[in-house]
Amino acid sequence: xxxxxxxxxxxxxxxxxxxxxxxxxxxxxxxxxxxxxxxxxxxxxxxxxxxxxxxxxxxxxxxxxxxxxxxxxxxxxxxxxxxxxxxxxxxxxxxxxxxxxxxxxxxxxxxxxxxxxxxxxxxxxxxxxxxxxxxxxxxxxxxxxxxxxxxxxxxxxxxxxxxxxxxxxxxxxxxxxxxxxxxxxxxxxxxxxxxxxxxxxxxxxxxxxxxxxxxxxxxxxxxxxxxxxxxxxxxxxxxxxxxxxxxxxxxxxxxxxxxxxxxxxxxxxxxxxxxxxxxxxxxxxxxxxxxxxxxxxxxxxxxxxxxxxxxxxxxxxxxxxxxxxxxxxxxxxxxxxxxxxxxxxxxxxxxxxxxxxxxxxxxxxxxxxxxxxxxxxxxxxxxxxxxxxxxxxxxxxxxxxxxxxxxxxxxxxxxxxxxxxxxxxxxxxxxxxxxxxxxxxxxxxxx
Amino acid sequence: xxxxxxxxxxxxxxxxxxxxxxxxxxxxxxxxxxxxxxxxxxxxxxxxxxxxxxxxxxxxxxxxxxxxxxxxxxxxxxxxxxxxxxxxxxxxxxxxxxxxxxxxxxxxxxxxxxxxxxxxxxxxxxxxxxxxxxxxxxxxxxxxxxxxxxxxxxxxxxxxxxxxxxxxxxxxxxxxxxxxxxxxxxxxxxxxxxxxxxxxxxxxxxxxxxxxxxxxxxxxxxxxxxxxxxxxxxxxxxxxxxxxxxxxxxxxxxxxxxxxxxxxxxxxxxxxxxxxx
Numbered sequence: 069x070x071x072x073x074x075x076x077x078x079x080x081x082x083x084x085x086x087x088x089x090x091x092x093x094x095x096x097x098x099x100x101x102x103x104x105x106x107x108x109x110x111x112x113x114x115x116x117x118x119x120x121x122x123x124x125x126x127x128x129x130x131x132x133x134x135x136x137x138x139x140x141x142x143x144x145x146x147x148x149x150x151x152x153x154x155x156x157x158x159x160x161x162x163x164x165x166x167x168x169x170x171x172x173x174x175x176x177x178x179x180x181x182x183x184x185x186x187x188x189x190x191x192x193x194x195x196x197x198x199x200x201x202x203x204x205x206x207x208x209x210x211x212x213x214x215x216x217x218x219x220x221x222x223x224x225x226x227x228x229x230x231x232x233x234x235x236x237x238x239x240x241x242x243x244x245x246x247x248x249x250x251x252x253x254x255x256x257x258x259x260x261x262x263x264x265x266x267x268x269x270x271x272x273x274x275x276x277x278x279x280x281x282x283x284x285x286x287x288x289x290x291x292x293x294x295x296x297x298x299x300x301x302x303x304x305x306x307x308x309x310x311x312x313x314x315x316x317x318x319x320x321x322x323x324x325x326x327x328x329x330x331x332x333x334x335x336x337x338x339x340x341x342x343x344x345x346x347x348x349x350x351x352x353x354x355x356x357x358x359x360x361x362x363x364x365x366x367x368x369x370x371x372x373x374x375x376x377x378x379x380x381x382x383x384x385x386x387x388x389x390x391x392x393x394x395x396x397x398x399x400x401x402x403x404x405x406x407x408x409x410x411x412x413x414x415x416x417x418x419x420x421x422x423x424x425x426x427x428x429x430x431x432x433x434x435x436x437x438x439x440x441x442x443x444x445x446x447x448x449x450x451x452x453x454x455x456x457x458x459x460x461x462x463x464x465x466x467x468x469x470x471x472x473x474x475x476x477x478x479x480x481x482x483x484x485x486x487x488x489x490x491x492x493x494x495x496x497x498x499x500x501x502x503x504x505x506x507x508x509x510x511x512x513x514x515x
Numbered sequence: 516x517x518x519x520x521x522x523x524x525x526x527x528x529x530x531x532x533x534x535x536x537x538x539x540x541x542x543x544x545x546x547x548x549x550x551x552x553x554x555x556x557x558x559x560x561x562x563x564x565x566x567x568x569x570x571x572x573x574x575x576x577x578x579x580x581x582x583x584x585x586x587x588x589x590x591x592x593x594x595x596x597x598x599x600x601x602x603x604x605x606x607x608x609x610x611x612x613x614x615x616x617x618x619x620x621x622x623x624x625x626x627x628x629x630x631x632x633x634x635x636x637x638x639x640x641x642x643x644x645x646x647x648x649x650x651x652x653x654x655x656x657x658x659x660x661x662x663x664x665x666x667x668x669x670x671x672x673x674x675x676x677x678x679x680x681x682x683x684x685x686x687x688x689x690x691x692x693x694x695x696x697x698x699x700x701x702x703x704x705x706x707x708x709x710x711x712x713x714x715x716x717x718x719x720x721x722x723x724x725x726x727x728x729x730x731x732x733x734x735x736x737x738x739x740x741x742x743x744x745x746x747x748x749x750x751x752x753x754x755x756x757x758x759x760x761x762x763x764x765x766x767x768x769x770x771x772x773x774x775x776x777x778x779x780x781x782x783x784x785x786x787x788x789x790x791x792x
Contacts, residue, residue: 161726161727162722162726162727163726163727164649164650164656164726164729165649171650171656171722171726413648414648415649416633416634416648416649434637436637439639468667468668496638496639499638499639499644500639500644502644502647503639503641503643503644503647506643506647507643
């Protein structure tokens, strides 16, 4: 039963679902994936993933080929970085990460325009052992490409005491504007399913769900038609879900599909599930069947650009090159975001290079609203998919009472931005929560 | 009528009983009372600002801790109290122990605020939030961001904003060296030094190479080591990790030659220091 806005709602009504409904704005959903022009120069930060940064293996003036390892993994939770163009290493510079604000190294490679690849030898996964597949996945530099960039080989090795019974393929793409996963499912569905099959073999489970929001009926149809055709082992089904933000957040997603709730501070593997993005599955397929390392991904360029497009872009390509390829930004554009408008991070320069976790380049006009006082209306509580009380956080952050924030489970926040989107007082709740989270983490270190 | 008498008698008995109980408690529980007295006496000599820099909820709570054990002075030093020689002496007399006053300390900002603005930041007005977005809105990501997180915690209002340079400045006269600001600063640009420090480096740019797009400002340390080369008696210590000059916190040697030699004039003289006489 749906209730209209303004209709009386009891305080104790059990909420059916939480989240918000931002306008989709999927402008590029009808555009096929196009290869982006080869960049003349790429900037490859050595820390594009969660975990230890990679260690550089190349020096200035070294000749490299596409797919050549230029930095080795710096630990277990780390992946190698590969060159994405063929050419010469121009220099190694320092960059500041937009996400962590930490200073790290980056390799600048000048392309010779020849696009020569290293030798890639594919293999049939049926002939490979589990360890071989894991090693290949790690060597290919795979990370979760939904945006969190968690090394895939770690996700594929859950601890022995946590048996995994299902894999959920995340094709929800609940963020507005982004269409890269949708296009991938339409054009590379077979690769995604084969990737899923490899993953099911490695983890050793029989159940696979492909979760797609119902605002992408074409993708649902395409995937449903492909499953019987490929005759893959195991039980794989397509789940059509009612569109809502943030359905693509892994914890929300598995609660909706399987009805399981991840414990506080836990991971999906605690309830026997692994959630993986469709782009990552395609990358797994490429790494095993073709032996290709991760050097490119689909990036949606959208917002106020002349012609929104889905591009297959090499990592390290400057975002301004991609925008230029899409006809350039319209004159009133003054802001560029990597990711979607809800969770993406604004960049300091239009020249920021594309990285492994960049699923979208969004050009927009800045619309900053003035923050006013909280009226304690509780809209944010209704919007929160994690059942938190977001309205409590700004007050405690302003008063620097960080220990209390932990009692309100601030670390459980997924930073989806639903509370900020719905707040009638325009309070940047997520920003306060981010400050609070950093400070709570510091408290933990002190103790 | 009878009922009223019963009530009056009952209440009188209860009242008398309570009175006796309080008298007895006062007589036979003297230790508690003495503790309170001692706490009150100790609290007289404490600054009474309740700044919380010692780690206790306030000056009275601190006095209570001291009354229990005097090692509190060393485990949770109260900088303001230790700076006040007279109070330290009177407290030592009262407790029957020898207390030595600490050296007066002061907070300094390692930033001259000349860095250009890289982008206009429009979020929550705190340094902590601004820092999370690519290391701050200034071109130098090690600079003071000037939103004044430190101002909020300063118990004596010694910190002021410099709106033009978008940094904070610390009034050396008012600063008590409690160290709360240094703990609060997310950029780690504030340091607590002895009040007689003759000079300090007004820069925090630690990387040895320039970060493209995040170049240091005109007043930034260029790690040229000139100051280190001209100082013959060890006035300047070269920190091999950060590649920046450091000044000894105990010897407090004035280094006029180093100030002269600095090509960027980023070593600033503190003329209020006694060491220059």
